[in-house]
Amino acid sequence: MIIELTVNGRAVRRDVEPRALLVDFLREELSLTGTKIGCDTSQCGACTVLLDGHAVKSCNMLAVQAQGRRVVTVEGLRDLVPENVQQEGLHPLQAAFWNSHALQCGFCTPGMLMSACDLLSENPDPSDEEVRHGLEGNLCRCTGYEPIVFAVQQAGKTLREAGLSPLGTAREGVRE
Amino acid sequence: MTPEEFGYVRPSSLAEAVAALAQPGAKLLAGGQSLLPLMRLRFAAPKTLVDLQDVAELRGIEARGEEVRIGAFTSHVDVAAGAPWQALREAAEQTGDRQVRRLGTIGGAVSHADPAGDLPAALLALGARVELVGPEGRRSLAIDEFFVGPLMTAAQENEVLEAVFVPAEGKGSGSAYRKLRQEASGFALVGVAARLRLDGAGRCVAAGIGVTGVGFTPYRARATEELLVGTAVSDVEVEKALGAIVQDIDVASDAYASAEYRAEMCQLFGRQAIAAAKAQARS
Numbered sequence: 001m002i003i004e005l006t007v008n009g010r011a012v013r014r015d016v017e018p019r020a021l022l023v024d025f026l027r028e029e030l031s032l033t034g035t036k037i038g039c040d041t042s043q044c045g046a047c048t049v050l051l052d053g054h055a056v057k058s059c060n061m062l063a064v065q066a067q068g069r070r071v072v073t074v075e076g077l078r079d080l081v082p083e084n085v086q087q088e089g090l091h092p093l094q095a096a097f098w099n100s101h102a103l104q105c106g107f108c109t110p111g112m113l114m115s116a117c118d119l120l121s122e123n124p125d126p127s128d129e130e131v132r133h134g135l136e137g138n139l140c141r142c143t144g145y146e147p148i149v150f151a152v153q154q155a156g157k158t159l160r161e162a163g164l165s166p167l168g169t170a171r172e173g174v175r176e
Numbered sequence: 177m178t179p180e181e182f183g184y185v186r187p188s189s190l191a192e193a194v195a196a197l198a199q200p201g202a203k204l205l206a207g208g209q210s211l212l213p214l215m216r217l218r219f220a221a222p223k224t225l226v227d228l229q230d231v232a233e234l235r236g237i238e239a240r241g242e243e244v245r246i247g248a249f250t251s252h253v254d255v256a257a258g259a260p261w262q263a264l265r266e267a268a269e270q271t272g273d274r275q276v277r278r279l280g281t282i283g284g285a286v287s288h289a290d291p292a293g294d295l296p297a298a299l300l301a302l303g304a305r306v307e308l309v310g311p312e313g314r315r316s317l318a319i320d321e322f323f324v325g326p327l328m329t330a331a332q333e334n335e336v337l338e339a340v341f342v343p344a345e346g347k348g349s350g351s352a353y354r355k356l357r358q359e360a361s362g363f364a365l366v367g368v369a370a371r372l373r374l375d376g377a378g379r380c381v382a383a384g385i386g387v388t389g390v391g392f393t394p395y396r397a398r399a400t401e402e403l404l405v406g407t408a409v410s411d412v413e414v415e416k417a418l419g420a421i422v423q424d425i426d427v428a429s430d431a432y433a434s435a436e437y438r439a440e441m442c443q444l445f446g447r448q449a450i451a452a453a454k455a456q457a458r459s
């Protein structure tokens with residue numbers, strides 16, 4: 001069946017089987033392999049993408065369900081924010097993960113970034129506890145989460161100073 | 177794993193959805209957060225999926241006289257943010273994780289009827305009802321008649337759950353949900369929802385207790401409710417009422433928790449839920 005959707009800002013039209021999972025569609029049909037498959041039970045979150053601006057697990061959704069909707073994968077993350085807010089071509093979240101060494105093997109990172117993006121768009125200045133709760137759908141087996149929590153808060157700070165949400169929309173610079 | 181092959185339709189009205197569901201082998205798809213994992217493991221292989229995402233009648237939360245109607249396709253995120261009753265919001269907020277709450281829906285959670293589902297516990301405590309629509313028309317069922325076994329409900333295969341109705345929050349009422357999570361899966365080892373209404377003198381005039389993760393289905397602890405009504409909900413009275421929380425229940429026992437431990441945790445989490453509901457009812 002033919003589906004039309006937007007992926008990373010580009011209009012995409014493809015013929016897919018109804019049973020194709022969104023993650024397989026992204027990886028195999030569109031060659032967007034940044035999105036990972038880490039488990040078979042929808043628990044690990046490595047496949048997280050943004051659907052209409054919110055984090056969802058692309059392994060637990062059909063490509064046909066995304067008909068008419070907007071999908072952003074890690075490949076499209078940096079283009080959500082203007083170039084002057086990118087750091088060496090990276091989204092502030094990616095830059096913060098890089099700078100704080102919030103990864104070791106890196107397999108969970110694309111999913112972590114997308115969930116963190118959703119979290120920061122809802123809560124620009126999360127506490128440690130709020131980051132942990134906000135990322136509970138993403139498992140990391142290397143870092144022990146400490147540097148991830150720190151990186152998300154750092155990115156939050158950068159974005160607050162720029163007066164932007166992680167999705168690139170304007171917002172009040174600093175919260176009271 | 178990829179599910180077995182199936183057809184896919186996306187009706188744009190409730191009437192169309194009912195018609196599509198009447199076809200042999202058809203199954204409804206809401207958030208897909210319970211159904212797709214089963215299909216990927218090939219435990220379920222429907223012939224056609226009827227995706228409800230475009231059915232406007234199934235969306236939203238609105239007051240209807242003495243009740244509040246929550247459309248079946250309302251996501252856990254929207255229930256957590258906008259439903260009446262603290263117990264319901266807390267149960268939605270503690271369901272799964274951020275991504276699951278975005279796609280998962282209240283209608284899907286109720287219809288899936290997981291014996292450890294969070295929303296069912298809250299809805300039982302609130303004395304909710306559901307409305308089902310099928311080829312023969314519409315009917316209403318009390319939520320405690322709805323769960324008939326693990327992953328089994330009183331809905332017919334050709335019925336669409338249209339909405340859940342909860343009573344409007346009255347003066348002097350309060351509610352809460354407390355859950356002991358199984359750390360790896362996040363599902364409830366034990367979950368207890370409590371609803372209380374207190375009169376001006378602080379006496380309990382109505383109580384609802386919903387329990388999940390413990391029995392064959394989520395259930396309403398009627399004996400505990402009866403023991404609470406008429407009391408001042410003092411510690412001693414709560415203790416006595418909670419003594420009956422697993423009365424007549426075949427308490428689940430598995431690798432994660434023994435029946436004895438679950439029964440004990442029902443007391444603890446029940447006490448917390450009742451205390452929180454009481455504090456709210458008085459404020």
Ligand SMILES: Cc1cc2nc3c(=O)[nH]c(=O)nc-3n(C[C@H](O)[C@H](O)[C@H](O)COP(=O)(O)OP(=O)(O)OC[C@H]3O[C@@H](n4cnc5c(N)ncnc54)[C@H](O)[C@@H]3O)c2cc1C
Nearest residue numbers: 206207208209210211272280281283284285287293294337
């Ligand atoms: C990683 C993970 C963690 C989770 N953790 C929890 C948890 O902690 N607590 C918890 O309670 N749940 C949990 N869930 C399940 C989650 O809450 C689901 O969202 C919910 O159980 C099903 O809702 P859905 O909208 O996704 O339904 P679907 O998966 O689309 O459907 C579920 C079933 O309901 C039927 N159905 C759906 N809508 C209707 C309708 N309107 N009328 C009639 N039948 C209908 C479908 O045909 C199917 O049989 C978890 C799921 C995942 C993947």
